Amino acid sequence: MSAPRSLDVVQRWFQAVVTHPEGIDGGAASEEAQRLIRLKRGELEAVIRRSRNLTAAERLSIYANAYYARLLECLASYYPVLQRAVGEEVFASFAFEYLQHYPSRSYTLDRLGESFARFLAETRPEEPAELGWPDFLVDLAVLEWNVTRVFDGPGVEHQPLLTPEALQAVPPERFGEARLAPVPCLRLLEFRHPVNAYFTAVRQAPEGEEVPIPEPALERVALSRRDFVVRRFALTAPQHALLAKVLAGGTVGEALVTAAAASDLDDDALAAELRSWFRTWAAEGFFLSVS
Amino acid sequence: MKPPRLGHANLGLGVGLRSVHFDHILKTQPAVDWFEVISENFVDSQGRPRYVLQQIAERYPVVMHGVSLSIGASDPLDFEYLGKLKRLAREVNARWISDHLCWTGVLGRNTHDLLPVPFTEQTLKHVVDRVRAVQDFLERPFVLENPSSYVTFQDSTMDEWEFITRMAEEADCGLLLDVNNVYVSSFNHDLDPDEFIRSLPHERIVQFHLAGHSNYERYIIDTHDNHVIDPVWELYRTAHQLTGGVSTLLEWDANIPPFPVVHAEVLKAKQFMDEHLAVPAATPAEPAAEAALVGAGETVFHPLHTIVPEVE
Numbered sequence: 001m002s003a004p005r006s007l008d009v010v011q012r013w014f015q016a017v018v019t020h021p022e023g024i025d026g027g028a029a030s031e032e033a034q035r036l037i038r039l040k041r042g043e044l045e046a047v048i049r050r051s052r053n054l055t056a057a058e059r060l061s062i063y064a065n066a067y068y069a070r071l072l073e074c075l076a077s078y079y080p081v082l083q084r085a086v087g088e089e090v091f092a093s094f095a096f097e098y099l100q101h102y103p104s105r106s107y108t109l110d111r112l113g114e115s116f117a118r119f120l121a122e123t124r125p126e127e128p129a130e131l132g133w134p135d136f137l138v139d140l141a142v143l144e145w146n147v148t149r150v151f152d153g154p155g156v157e158h159q160p161l162l163t164p165e166a167l168q169a170v171p172p173e174r175f176g177e178a179r180l181a182p183v184p185c186l187r188l189l190e191f192r193h194p195v196n197a198y199f200t201a202v203r204q205a206p207e208g209e210e211v212p213i214p215e216p217a218l219e220r221v222a223l224s225r226r227d228f229v230v231r232r233f234a235l236t237a238p239q240h241a242l243l244a245k246v247l248a249g250g251t252v253g254e255a256l257v258t259a260a261a262a263s264d265l266d267d268d269a270l271a272a273e274l275r276s277w278f279r280t281w282a283a284e285g286f287f288l289s290v291s
Numbered sequence: 292m293k294p295p296r297l298g299h300a301n302l303g304l305g306v307g308l309r310s311v312h313f314d315h316i317l318k319t320q321p322a323v324d325w326f327e328v329i330s331e332n333f334v335d336s337q338g339r340p341r342y343v344l345q346q347i348a349e350r351y352p353v354v355m356h357g358v359s360l361s362i363g364a365s366d367p368l369d370f371e372y373l374g375k376l377k378r379l380a381r382e383v384n385a386r387w388i389s390d391h392l393c394w395t396g397v398l399g400r401n402t403h404d405l406l407p408v409p410f411t412e413q414t415l416k417h418v419v420d421r422v423r424a425v426q427d428f429l430e431r432p433f434v435l436e437n438p439s440s441y442v443t444f445q446d447s448t449m450d451e452w453e454f455i456t457r458m459a460e461e462a463d464c465g466l467l468l469d470v471n472n473v474y475v476s477s478f479n480h481d482l483d484p485d486e487f488i489r490s491l492p493h494e495r496i497v498q499f500h501l502a503g504h505s506n507y508e509r510y511i512i513d514t515h516d517n518h519v520i521d522p523v524w525e526l527y528r529t530a531h532q533l534t535g536g537v538s539t540l541l542e543w544d545a546n547i548p549p550f551p552v553v554h555a556e557v558l559k560a561k562q563f564m565d566e567h568l569a570v571p572a573a574t575p576a577e578p579a580a581e582a583a584l585v586g587a588g589e590t591v592f593h594p595l596h597t598i599v600p601e602v603e
Contacts, residue, residue, distance in 0.1 A: 230600055
């Protein structure tokens with residue numbers, strides 16, 4: 001009997017065969033597999049034994065079929081709304097392509113979907129040239145991915161947060177110079193399509209009911225987490241501008257200037273709104289402290 | 292002569308922790324002897340999964356079970372991952388850490404599958420060296436499980452049980468005997484499951500796994516989606532007698548029923564700890580086989596472990 005092949009060769013060959021998009025035959029015939037173990041068609045049994053019931057090809061197919069099916073199921077669990085938007089079949093074809101472009105390189109499945117939005121953007125069809133459903137899908141993927149990250153990322157459960165009362169206690173003359181420390185789970189997102197509203201509509205619609213894909217419209221969203229549940233907040237343009245400045249470490253005064261520039265309201269009306277916003281956001285636990 | 296279970300505790304009858312049962316367990320604090328957790332679901336978590344695990348670890352003994360160590364791969368060991376395992380094990384006072392005798396990918400890729408190794412002298416030396424390195428690093432008991440497999444290699448020069456025995460003895464590690472996997476692999480590879488179990492070094496078996504599977508007539512897939520079948524319970528009876536009894540854990544990973552059903556399933560093990568008791572008639576000898584094209588449309592098999600986010 002000849003010497004066994006090296007473990008490295010066998011494993012690289014096995015991986016090339018069972019992860020090949022064209023299945024076992026395509027995998028065994030691929031340049032990569034042939035470079036490692038040169039086999040003619042029908043010679044798989046030179047590497048893999050047959051069993052009483054199955055040929056070598058049938059046995060390898062169990063791994064090959066499971067590879068895409070398993071990871072597709074996992075991706076679908078991260079992108080349930082996107083899957084519902086395009087249907088299971090189209091989602092599966094996206095996932096199939098994605099896994100070839102971005103195979104998992106991590107010990108954790110948690111990162112499997114991290115490049116999905118980028119992949120959808122990179123493979124966007126040329127038509128429609130203007131904003132359309134392909135861009136809607138990219139936006140939706142960004143939203144769903146951020147939901148998963150906020151869910152299992154750093155949070156502030158069981159920590160004291162800045163209360164509306166404590167915020168109100170800051171003397172007005174010092175408020176402009178104050179800096180608010182945002183909670184680590186607060187994320188701001190901007191979309192070209194109202195994907196957050198769509199997300200809500202899909203979750204509220206009965207199973208099987210189609211929810212129409214919305215027309216393009218700017219949408220701004222804050223994500224945060226309370227009691228380990230991700231919460232979504234629709235924001236206006238001035239609200240988003242204000243919170244973005246706070247997240248960037250700016251003072252409240254600098255944030256107000258940014259908000260005013262994004263607002264159609266006059267100064268008095270905006271000032272009244274601001275008090276209400278800060279109260280609401282403090283009550284929602286957006287801030288750890290004020291300094 | 293090694294003591295039974297390498298001297299580790301017999302924790303009793305435990306259940307694999309799954310996120311669908313989090314609320315039930317926290318609310319009712321069921322009388323389960325211990326929990327096994329999937330390490331990858333928690334090592335990076337800074338959210339609810341980690342918080343739930345911390346609470347469970349305060350009330351129950353916990354064992355960590357991983358699916359990404361890839362002890363049999365030709366790629367280098369991932370010490371970043373091992374460092375995370377070590378920190379989590381310290382945090383939850385894991386009684387031991389386990390993974391599988393398999394590889395999950397090479398060239399930096401992870402297929403997230405438990406892929407079989409060829410049973411050769413080269414593989415044995417490679418795995419033994421790596422088990423020693425892992426044990427030295429983790430500084431905590433480490434045990435390896437026999438996976439379910441669907442192929443065997445022409446290059447193999449020994450049976451799986453011989454490989455496992457030599458690996459455990461040369462690396463001086465413990466074993467997690469998955470009784471269902473013995474049944475599945477033995478069916479798929481035309482082996483005798485009883486001989487498999489009788490040939491292992493019984494004093495090194497620290498833990499048992501039990502699970503259900505899917506029978507496709509010409510082959511069996513380890514789907515963890517059903518009750519344990521009677522032939523597997525019979526193998527468990529044998530394994531129990533040979534080891535004198537070790538920590539026993541039920542895995543249920545797809546079509547997961549309510550927690551009391553899962554718990555009741557592992558409690559059936561008590562009936563096989565005394566050879567004079569009758570076999571319960573609750574479970575069919577083997578579910579009706581589902582004849583099918585190989586690999587087409589079947590349930591995705593273990594491991595698939597994700598936790599669905601909670602969002603309002």
